[in-house]
Amino acid sequence: MFSPSSEKLPSAEVTTAQIERGVSPWIDAWHRLRRNHLAVFGGIVLIVLSLLCVAGPWFSPYGYEETNLNNTFSPPSGAHWLGTDQLGRDLLTRLMFGGRISLMVGLVATFVALAIGVVYGAISGYAGGKLDRLMMRIVDIIYALPFTIFVILLTVLFGRDIRLIFVAIGAVEWLTMARIVRGQIMSIKRMEFIEAARSLGLGTPRIIFRHMIPNILGPIIVYTTLTIPGVMLLEAFLGFLGLGVQPPMSSWGVLIKDGAERMEEYPWLLIFPGTLFSLTLFSLNFLGDGLRDALDVRAAKD
């Protein structure tokens, strides 16, 4: 409405594609997102944090595995900005290395879960009938299979490998997403605009991905912002069982867990990893909420 690109005058020869497309929702959404200061702020924080984790270790005078037994549990100081842990390792350096693992797990595993869950749930909900029942019973089965045993089996078959953690976590996290998407698709599939799309003669994939999924983005985004912390913590839980990243390597989840065990005597070991973790999630959340609002076609027309 405010952007020149969204103006489209109806011409004499209107093609099917034009009726279907109308105003480009993505450009509209991008303009709305840019006006949302919290969302922009969240995005900037995420970019800065990622850069810090990727590039920061190059500038650090310490290694993540470098111990110094004369300087254990040092509080934050000029030499160690965020203090040191029980082996005298520099917390800031470990946080930056750990952030690589955590952000990567959060990104990759969530993307896997999102891609599988949305496509699977959408097909199941749209198809209905026998196919839907079969697909949902498969989901039930995967839900019930024991995750711990699955991870042990993976590490036995393929050795300890960080990529396995992505696979293992992605393999379980898509299930709830699939069930949520299925429920939403079923609830809109009898609405008029879907009838309209069908009567335009559009193919099923196009109806699902162009017309239905943009209309259920809200719940998808909200559940995605729940999945990201979920997978990061699941990675820490696997570390807890000795199946995640192996020491001396670390991740935010593992650092938080270690810090929690000493929170009374050496609070900085919990406070700094906890703050960084929360800051990331808050930013993701603001960005997610902004995206949700920006993509909400109905709210935009009010």
Next chain:
Amino acid sequence: MFRFIARRLLETIPVLFIIVTATFFMVRFVPGGPFDSEKATTPEIRANLEAYYGLNLPLHRQYTNYLKAIVLHGDLGRSTKYASRTVNEIIADKLPASLQLGGLSLVIALVLGLTAGVVASVKRNTWVDYGASSFAMIGICVPTFVLGPLLVLVFAIHLGWFNASGWYGWQDRILPSLTLGIVYAAAIARLTRGGMLEVLNQDYIRTARAKGASEARIIFRHALRGGLLPVVSYLGPAIAGILTGSFVIETIFQIPGLGREFVNSAFNRDYTLVLGTVILYAVLIVALNLVVDIVQVWLNPKLKFE
């Protein structure tokens, strides 16, 4: 609806069968056996032990024997770790604590989560919304293995209101249930707020307003029905997870529950105990997802039982 439920119950049989079969062979393909950790096993003792548990039979015979015992007697077999006990006894012994903890947590999660989510969506972009949403975000950011020790530190150690761990009186239920409940409450609040915001913009809500329905009636009669849809989808598997016990919470608070038993059984290669708990969990998942599908139709009259 009766036909729908009957058909779903019928479908449960192959689902459970596949779960049991897959798990049975999965645990067997994990290297290591149930008696590896026993130090004083001579080959003779080991052979006797394996004969006692029927582990010397060919794998397909073990499998059919196991299935037969379940189907005919509901017998889940003997634990290989706790020699004198059957899996049925262990579950009967450990499940009540997990159920209690889970039940209380669920009540806390639903009351806190739904209230916060509804209030936040109705008062969107006011300080009430920011407050409720921040509370939810804290619940999501702070993992159970931090929240638990933190609550213990404040309420048990400094204030001395509760015991730091144990599972005896009613006071011992409070801190663990709060820890587990707050985490789920946060997720429920986020999903509820999101779901409600989707619905509150729709035409039928405007129609209800135009007809002069009161705000309370609009929220509870009209909006909540559609707004709860994503929450309901989430709750099915979440409840199954909550009720069968949380390994982390049970470890922190020293609760004799099933969650801890399950994770340990996987490491002990206690084949029968792993299978027993998986079957229990599977039954819960299947049952709860059935309930979810029924509730979804009830919430959305446009859906039909297919």
